[in-house]
Amino acid sequence: MSAPLAPAAPLPTHRTCPLDPPPEYQRLREEQPVAPLAFPDGTVGWLLTRHEDVRAVLADDRFSSARENASSPVRRNLFRPEDRPGMLLNMDPPEHTRYRGMLTRYFTVRRMRALAPRIERIVADHLDAMEAAGPPTDLVPAFARPIPSLVICELLGVPYADREKFQRWTATMLRLDVSEDEAWRAREALRTYMRDLVADKREHPDDALLSTLIRAQDPDPALTDQELTGMGRLLLIAGHETTANMLALGTYALLSHPDQLRSLREHPEGVGRAVEELLRYLTIVQFGTVRVAREDVQIHGVRIRAGQTVVASLPAANRDPGQFTEPDRLDLTREPSQHVSFGHGIHQCLGQQLARVEMQIAFPALLRRFPTLRLAVPPEQVPMRDDMFVYGVHALPLSWDR
C-alpha cells in the first residue's frame, strides 16, 4: 500500500490530558508509523511512533547520535562544538564505546544497590523536614528535587551547597522557549563551574567519581579536563533532573489513581514493577530522542535519506497497543515489559539502576510517612512542564492530616 504522503507536520505536543501523550500520536501510530516531520529549523525528517520501530532504530548503527547535523523537533539546534568533549550521549562508536566503557562499572546494579542505605537516610531526612514544617508543602523543592540532587552530588563529588546554581542553569537549558543566547550562557556557566571543579579535584582529590575518573589509569590516553568537564556536566544534569521529575510526576499520577496508590501502599514489595510501570506510563523524555540516518534506510516502504533526522517517539512507543495491553491504563502490577523510557541500544541510560533504586526507596517511604497524602489544589491547577524538555510538574502542592 503506498498512500500519498501527507505533508510534513510539526511534532505533536498538545496534550489533552496531563498524564497522556498528545492524542495525535495514536493516529500516527495506526495510519502513518513513519510520518514526515517538519522541524523548526525548516528541514523535513521523520517521526516514528510504533514500539517496534522506535526500538529498532535506537539499536541500528545506520543511525548516528551525533548532534552536529541533527535537527531538534521542538526548537532550533543549539549544539556548538564546545559542547562535544565528553558528551557521550551524542557520540557514536568507537568514541562512545570508550567513554561508556569507563563509566559503566560505576553504575552497576550492585554498586547502585550499595547506595540504598544512604539514599534511605536522605529520603528519611527530607520526610522529617516535611513533617516538621507541616502541610501544605510543595513536593518539588521539599522532596523530589533535593533527593536525586544530593545523591548525584555525593556520587560525583559535587558540593551540594552549589545546587541552586546548577539547578538554575539546568532549568534554563531545558526550557523550550529559551533564546539561543540565554541557553548558551547557561551552558557556559555550567561548563565553567564543572571545569573549575575538575581543576579543584586534581588538587584535592576525594573518593567520589570525578576524582576516580581523574585517577583512572586504563583509558589511553588519559581523560582531558575538557572531557572530564563534559562527562561531569552530563552526569550531573542527567542525575538530578530526570529522577526529580519522575518522583514529582509519579506522585501526581499515584494521587490521580487512588486504586493504584492503595495497591502500592498495601503491597510495597511490588515497588519494582510499580516503578517500571510509572516509567512507561509517564515517559518524561516527552519529545523522544533523535538520530540522523548515515545512509538511505527503508522503514515500512518509506525511504529515509542519508542526513535526515529521525525522531523516535518514546511516549508514543510506550503507549503502543501492539506492545502493551491497555497501554493507556496505569497498572502497577503490569508484567515486566520492554518500555523504552530509558531508551534502547548502546545509549540506554547509564544511570538507570541508580534511578530505580532512588524511586524504589522514595515512593514507598513517602506513602508510608503520610497515609493521608493528597493534592492541596484541584488537579487542573497543578502546573505541568509542557514547556520543558523533560516532562513533569513545576510544583506539586500537597497536604495531609497531621
Place this chain on the structure above:
Amino acid sequence: MKIRIDHDRCRGAGQCTLTAPELFDQSDDDGTVVLLNEQPPPELQARARLAASLCPNSVIHIADTSDP
C-alpha cells in the same frame, strides 16, 4: 535451553542482572555481563528469555535444546 553471550556488544546497562540475577552478573572491572549459568534450570528459563528480550544491545542469545 542454552544461553550464549555476544560479549562485545554489551554496554553494561544491567537489565539482565536486574531481571535474572541467578544467571547474569556484572563485572566489577568494567560493568559488562558475566554469564553465571549457561544452562538455566526450567524454573529460570522464562526469566532468561525476559532478560534476553530486555537487553538493549541483543547481547543474550537463547537456543532451545532438547534436554528436559
